[in-house]
Amino acid sequence: MPDSPIRFRSVSKWFGTSQVLKGIDLTFGMGHVVVVCGPSGSGKSTLLRCINGLERVQEGQIEVLGQELTDRTLRSSGFRAEIGMVFQRFSLYPHMSVLQNVTLAPRLVRGTTAAAAKERAIRMLTRVGLADKVDAYPAELSGGQQQRVAIARALVMDPKIMLFDEPTSALDPEMIHEVLDVMRDLAASGMTMVIVTHEMGFAREVARRIIFMDEGEVVEDSETSAFFSAPATDRAQRFLDKILHH
Amino acid sequence: MSEAQKLLIWRLSMAVLMAAGIWSVRDAGWDVVWRSGPFLLRGIGATLLLTVISVSIGLAGGVVLAILRLFAPPGLRHLAIGYIEVLRAIPQLMVIFWVFYTWPAITGSSVPGWWAAVISLSMIAAAYLAEVVRAGILSVPKTQWESGYVTGLSALQNMTRIILPQAGRNMLPALISHFIMMLKTTSLVYVVGIIDFFRAIIIVNNRDFAPAALYLTMAAGYFVGCYALSWLVRRIEPRYALTT
Numbered sequence: 188m189p190d191s192p193i194r195f196r197s198v199s200k201w202f203g204t205s206q207v208l209k210g211i212d213l214t215f216g217m218g219h220v221v222v223v224c225g226p227s228g229s230g231k232s233t234l235l236r237c238i239n240g241l242e243r244v245q246e247g248q249i250e251v252l253g254q255e256l257t258d259r260t261l262r263s264s265g266f267r268a269e270i271g272m273v274f275q276r277f278s279l280y281p282h283m284s285v286l287q288n289v290t291l292a293p294r295l296v297r298g299t300t301a302a303a304a305k306e307r308a309i310r311m312l313t314r315v316g317l318a319d320k321v322d323a324y325p326a327e328l329s330g331g332q333q334q335r336v337a338i339a340r341a342l343v344m345d346p347k348i349m350l351f352d353e354p355t356s357a358l359d360p361e362m363i364h365e366v367l368d369v370m371r372d373l374a375a376s377g378m379t380m381v382i383v384t385h386e387m388g389f390a391r392e393v394a395r396r397i398i399f400m401d402e403g404e405v406v407e408d409s410e411t412s413a414f415f416s417a418p419a420t421d422r423a424q425r426f427l428d429k430i431l432h433h
Numbered sequence: 434m435s436e437a438q439k440l441l442i443w444r445l446s447m448a449v450l451m452a453a454g455i456w457s458v459r460d461a462g463w464d465v466v467w468r469s470g471p472f473l474l475r476g477i478g479a480t481l482l483l484t485v486i487s488v489s490i491g492l493a494g495g496v497v498l499a500i501l502r503l504f505a506p507p508g509l510r511h512l513a514i515g516y517i518e519v520l521r522a523i524p525q526l527m528v529i530f531w532v533f534y535t536w537p538a539i540t541g542s543s544v545p546g547w548w549a550a551v552i553s554l555s556m557i558a559a560a561y562l563a564e565v566v567r568a569g570i571l572s573v574p575k576t577q578w579e580s581g582y583v584t585g586l587s588a589l590q591n592m593t594r595i596i597l598p599q600a601g602r603n604m605l606p607a608l609i610s611h612f613i614m615m616l617k618t619t620s621l622v623y624v625v626g627i628i629d630f631f632r633a634i635i636i637v638n639n640r641d642f643a644p645a646a647l648y649l650t651m652a653a654g655y656f657v658g659c660y661a662l663s664w665l666v667r668r669i670e671p672r673y674a675l676t677t
Contacts, residue, residue, distance in 0.1 A: 239583050268585030277574040282598045291594065292584035337580075344584055 190217050191250075192348055192379055193238055198247035200233060207233050208244065209403040220380045222390040222411075225400035226426060231383045234400065235350050238381065239270040252347055264296050271341030272350040276357040278337050279325040285312065286321040289340045296344070304343075311339040315369050331362030335369055342373075349373065351382040387430055391415050399423045462643025466650050469637045476633025477654055483619045483629065484662070486551055488612055491558020498563035499570060500592070513563070520560030526621050529553040533625045550622040558615055565611060569604030570596055609663045616659055630654055 193215040200208040207230045215221055223231045236242040237249055240261040249256045252269055260266055280288050289308035293299040299307070312318050315335040325333055334354055341349060351370065355363040367389050374380055374393045384390060390397060390411065397414040399407040399422075407414065407423045418424045466473070501513035520528065533549040544552070573596050581591035620631035628636065634651045638644055 241579055241583065264585035264587060267583055270583065272579075272583045274576050274580065277576040278580045280577065280580070280595055280599075282602070292581075292586060295587075295590050295594070296585035340580075340584070 191215060192217055192252050193381070194250040195234075195237075196248045196250070198237065198244050198249060200230075200237070200242065200244045200246075207403050208237070211247070211405060213398070213405065213408070215379065215381060216395075218377045218379055219395045220374045220378075220382065220393050221396045221398060222394040223381065223383045223398045223400060224385065224387070224390065224426070224430075225406070228402075229400040230403040231398075231400045232352055235352050235381060235383050238348070238350055239267065239272055241272075268292065268296055268344045269346055270348045270350060271344060271346035273334065273337045273341055273352065273354045275353045276330075279333050279340075281325050283324075284321070285317065285323050285325070285328070285336050288325070288336060289343050292340070292344055308339070308343055311343045312336070314342070314372075315339045316365075329362055330358045331365045334358065334362075334366045338366075338369055338373070348379045348381070351380065351384065353383050353385070355384065355386060385430060387415075387427070399426065401426075458645055458649065461645035461649070462641070463646050465637065465641040465643040466646050469633075469641075472637065473630070473633050473650070473654070476628055476630040477658065479627060480616065480619050480630040481658060481662075483550060483554060483622065483627075484612070484616045484658075487554035487558050487619070488562075488615050490551070490555035491562050491615070492566075492608075494555065494559030495562030495564075495566045496597070498559060499566035502563065502567055503570060517560045517563050520556060521564075525553075525557050525618055526624065528557055529621055529624055532556075546622075546625040546627050549625045550619075550627050554615065554619060554622070557618065558611070561611055561614075562608070565604050565607045566600065568607070569600030572603040573599045605666070609666050612662055612666060613659045616662060617655065630658075 191214040193213075195211045195213040198208055198211040199206065209230075211234065223234060225231045233242055237244055237256075238251060240256055243256075252266075254260045254266065279285075280291070283291065286305065286308055289311060290299075290301070290304040293304040293307065294301065309318060309321060312321060315338055317332060317335055317339070320328060320332065320336070325336070328336065337354075354370070355366050358366065363386065367386065370380070370382070370389075371393055382390075382394070394411045397407070397409060397411050398405055399414070399418070399420075401422050407418060407420050409419065414423070415427070418427060498513045498517060501509050502517065504510075505513065529549065532553040533544055533546070537543045577595055577599065578591060581595045586594070619629055622629055623632040623635070631651065634647050638647045
């Protein structure tokens with residue numbers, strides 16, 4: 188296993204004529220938790236979605252788990268399953284029970300038997316505190332519970348990296364903490380995590396490093412304590428002022 | 434006057450109207466319908482059979498066409514678009530003529546009436562249902578695709594396990610109305626010599642002349658057929674809420 192599971196080399200990306208990533212160079216450390224933040228439209232979600240190939244780039248290279256992302260590597264379902272992802276919303280399969288949601292990929296992609304997949308799914312659901320909801324359908328769960336199932340569904344594939352794309356942005360305030368608690372546990376277990384979030388309190392507590400983006404560029408990339416005590420740039424300072432004192 | 438009383442009066446007047454209606458057609462020649470019962474029932478059977486077969490084949494074809502239209506590389510995609518747009522633009526009767534008359538004229542081999550009917554009705558259904566399926570697929574949030582993709586599901590697994598089941602549910606109302614439309618479109622197959630319900634009524638009327646009774650029977654037959662089919666389709670609707 189390489190010590191940098193994710194590596195961006197002068198990555199640029201355009202949507203039509205507007206450039207959303209401008210020559211990004213980044214490396215992420217094994218077992219590190221990194222929070223990517225910035226105003227909306229800054230390219231932070233796009234950056235995250237490049238890591239598992241949901242977005243492809245026009246320039247530069249991205250290396251994930253020692254492999255360069257190409258059409259060929261991304262075609263490998265086993266490779267994709269190494270990178271778990273939690274979306275903002277609408278990600279659980281509404282026509283399947285919680286158990287079916289969590290066991291689908293192990294059974295189809297890994298060929299796990301139904302019994303083994305179920306046992307493992309229940310372990311993961313227990314880990315996120317939802318062992319009693321195995322037979323529920325997504326519509327019967329609260330937003331926070333749905334996000335915890337989504338985390339369990341990703342974890343059941345035993346990923347090496349977990350990506351979180353604003354996992355609490357669509358939640359009611361009282362449900363945010365239950366999702367963050369699960370993520371906190373996951374961070375403590377040594378998972379490599381890249382998190383796009385506006386929860387700066389959580390970032391301060393859990394992240395080793397903060398990447399601040401604006402207009403497609405990495406404006407600031409610092410240790411968490413340094414970022415919060417004295418951001419190096421005005422743009423980051425203004426962003427922090429807005430988000431911490433609203 | 435209370436709401437209950439108003440409702441009672443409303444219902445009574447409807448009942449009186451219906452009774453008067455039925456009374457007015459009491460001598461319309463119902464014995465003709467009664468005597469031709471078995472013949473007419475065979476006609477209804479033919480109509481229902483043609484509808485179910487052509488909608489089934491058409492739905493399978495529609496799924497393929499919709500997927501080609503949405504995801505295939507340019508050449509294939511344009512073929513699918515061309516098929517869908519042309520078949521929907523031309524009169525349905527013309528498709529039947531093509532299959533029954535034009536095709537044999539070109540190839541020199543005749544097509545039996547039943548085959549011509551099934552083939553042309555399926556072709557028509559496929560073109561219309563392709564658009565229904567396409568709308569259904571597009572109605573599934575993009576995150577659903579992405580969730581399957583990032584957990585390693587293949588495109589086919591993603592389509593069959595995640596997208597199509599949800600698309601199927603979303604497109605059910607449109608599917609039912611196309612089902613009903615196809616039931617009525619089958620009446621066109623009289624041109625290839627099939628005795629469907631429509632043709633059976635015409636034949637009986639030509640022989641025994643009882644237009645009031647026969648055409649009322651026709652209306653009732655199509656209505657019951659449509660109602661029964663849409664009831665059946667609605668029954669298979671999966672019971673889960675989509676409001677996540």
